[in-house]
Amino acid sequence: MTSEMLAKPMGTNPVVIRRVMAGLRDQGYVRSEKGHGGGWTLACDLSRVTLRDVYVALGSPSVLAMGNRTETPGCLVEQAVNAALGQAFEDAEALLLVRFGEVTLAMLSTDVHERLIARGKSHHLENTHA
Amino acid sequence: MTSEMLAKPMGTNPVVIRRVMAGLRDQGYVRSEKGHGGGWTLACDLSRVTLRDVYVALGSPSVLAMGNRTETPGCLVEQAVNAALGQAFEDAEALLLVRFGEVTLAMLSTDVHERLIARGKSHHLENTHA
DNA sequence: CCATTATGCAACATATGATGTTTCATGAGG
DNA sequence: CCTCATGAAACATCATATGTTGCATAATGG
Incomplete structure (x- = not known):
């Protein structure tokens, strides 16, 4: 292609x-x-590459839209918030990465083919986009 | 103020x-x-308001930097990815909201005061920012 | 062997959203 | 009544993501 x-x-x-x-x-x-x-x-091998691999290959962009503004802030309020939520952000990010790692490209390929059949028509890449 | x-x-x-x-x-x-x-x-009452309440009051901005581009895409590949990751995004978001809900403003206030003492000096808001 | 066709790379353009700024109206004190 | 505060709207700035253009390079195929 x-x-x-x-x-x-x-x-x-x-x-x-x-x-x-x-x-x-x-x-x-x-x-x-x-x-x-x-x-x-x-x-x-599509069965050995996961969405996490793809994610990393693409530069591991941040998955969260928010997070600690500063790692070691001087502001005490910010320190308190970081202490309270830092672990939550880490956990949420870790959860997503684990899930990414559970999806192989082969699974997606299989799913796409099934959806093609379910749609009941022959398709080329060109018309799989509405 | x-x-x-x-x-x-x-x-x-x-x-x-x-x-x-x-x-x-x-x-x-x-x-x-x-x-x-x-x-x-x-x-x-600071003990009855959580960071989640604050988050909602501020308009519930998206906590994730990524997610399904479209909820019901025509593209079969996108459908497959949505099916594979949709739940993961929901879970991660739900996790964060739960954690937000576990932190009251009173907890943060207490923590800030402890940090003030630990720093061993008297402070005004003005100089809590480095 | 050379015209065609593809990627690689860098520079530039555009669009969007977040943040910051200015201005004016309104209301509350002293 | 002068000062000082918020409220609201309009505008400016900034950063980032995305899109575009131009040119160099390489490989194929006629």
């Missing part, structure tokens, strides 16, 4: 695709080839 | 303070008075 083939149905730009895929390529999950007939190819 | 007295040590603007406090006032946790000698006063 070329970046353009991927970008079109997702309604975005080929360069954006390349930016995202770069992380996956660096981890060896996909390979990219230049030139005529080039593009992206899978380079991993 | 006036908005200005609160804003200064937090390094922000009085208007920003008013914006935030408006939510707390609407819930009756604080009261505001205009004119000479006016400002903000506490109007609740």
